[in-house]
Every structure is written in C-alpha cells, then in structure tokens.
Amino acid sequence: MNPDLPAPNSPADRLSWSTPAPALIAVAVGGVAMAVATFFAADGPSRLLVGLAALGLLAMAGLGFRQRPRLAVVAGEPPRMVVRGLLRPREYVPTQIVRARIVGYRRLGRKMPMVEIDVVDDEGERLLIFGRWDLGADPTAVYEDLVGAMRLSRDKTS
Known part of the structure; x- marks a missing residue:
C-alpha cells in the first residue's frame, strides 16, 4: 500500500x-x-x-x-458514485454514467439549478435528479466536483 x-x-x-x-x-x-x-x-x-x-x-x-449521505463519490480504481435511496445504496462506475449535466427547473417563479445524471445498471436506465435540498450545497459546485472526481469527459456531459 x-x-x-x-x-x-x-x-x-x-x-x-x-x-x-x-x-x-x-x-x-x-x-x-x-x-x-x-x-x-x-x-x-x-x-x-x-x-x-x-x-x-x-x-x-x-x-x-x-438517505444520508444522498450522493457520494468514493475514490478508487475505478472511482464509484454511491447514491443512497430509501431501500439501499446503489453504486455506479464511470462507464455506467451516460450523461451528467446541470438543468435549470422553474420553481416558485425562479430558475433553480439541479444535477441530472443518466445512469444504466442491471435494472435498466435511470434518471437521477438532485437539488439543493438533496445535496446541501450548490448543485453547480457539486456537478463540477462530481465530473472531476469521477473523471467524466466533458463530451459525456451537456
């Protein structure tokens, strides 16, 4: 080690x-x-x-x-993204992430940024959406950290 x-x-x-x-x-x-x-x-x-x-x-x-922590990235080879849900946590490696992006949704008259992640696993395709309440931080900053930590190429994101 x-x-x-x-x-x-x-x-x-x-x-x-x-x-x-x-x-x-x-x-x-x-x-x-x-x-x-x-x-x-x-x-x-x-x-x-x-x-x-x-x-x-x-x-x-x-x-x-x-559901705490709601979203985590664990370093390793390859790095893993862990999403905690109601029943159990799910792990995704970079090859399972189809697309990650920031999307603005209108809420209460304001445009709120949210992190959208398209993933594929054994059960099929999933769309994961995280807002400020889920993350406890600015979704734009979380997106940047997530892309860097998971080593996602910019052509996989939009």
Whole structure:
C-alpha cells in the first residue's frame, strides 16, 4: 500500500453531499410541535388535519436521515458514485454514467439549478435528479466536483 495515498474509506478519499442535519432536525421539531398541537385542537377534523401534517413532517425528517449521505463519490480504481435511496445504496462506475449535466427547473417563479445524471445498471436506465435540498450545497459546485472526481469527459456531459 502506498503511504502517500489515504487509507480506503477515509474522509480524504470520499466526497459526499446530503441534506444538512440542522434542516432535518428543524423539520422533526416542527413535526413534534404539530403532534403536540393535535391534542389541543378543538374538533375532530382539525385534529385529523394537524395530525396528518405532523405525521408528514416526521416522515420527511426520518426519510431525510435515512438517505444520508444522498450522493457520494468514493475514490478508487475505478472511482464509484454511491447514491443512497430509501431501500439501499446503489453504486455506479464511470462507464455506467451516460450523461451528467446541470438543468435549470422553474420553481416558485425562479430558475433553480439541479444535477441530472443518466445512469444504466442491471435494472435498466435511470434518471437521477438532485437539488439543493438533496445535496446541501450548490448543485453547480457539486456537478463540477462530481465530473472531476469521477473523471467524466466533458463530451459525456451537456
């Protein structure tokens, strides 16, 4: 083993992006506050609606914690891109990445950048889309880091 290279799975050979933990904690606290408010609601329909909103917030926070880190690149030969989903993480090598690009989507009257990655695996083709909430960082910067770390050629991206 070369002493100049970092040990496998050390932080030095891994880039990762995920929803910031403080944001997920704030969502969970909001869900708990709404769950408590459910008990103080005056009538049945109010309790139902506030309870469903509390359940939705708590589920969103739980899923956000479950998917951390959402996107990671692990150094190696070849480098691997790891995408964490609800069930299990999926790994992709550069030959499985068909295209990676930045796309602007209109949201709430503003154009928001998102990272789009087309991949091919045993189950077929997939389109992976990551926004600022998923990555916890500017999607444009993540795209640049991803292209560099995965050693993707610019002709594979658009």
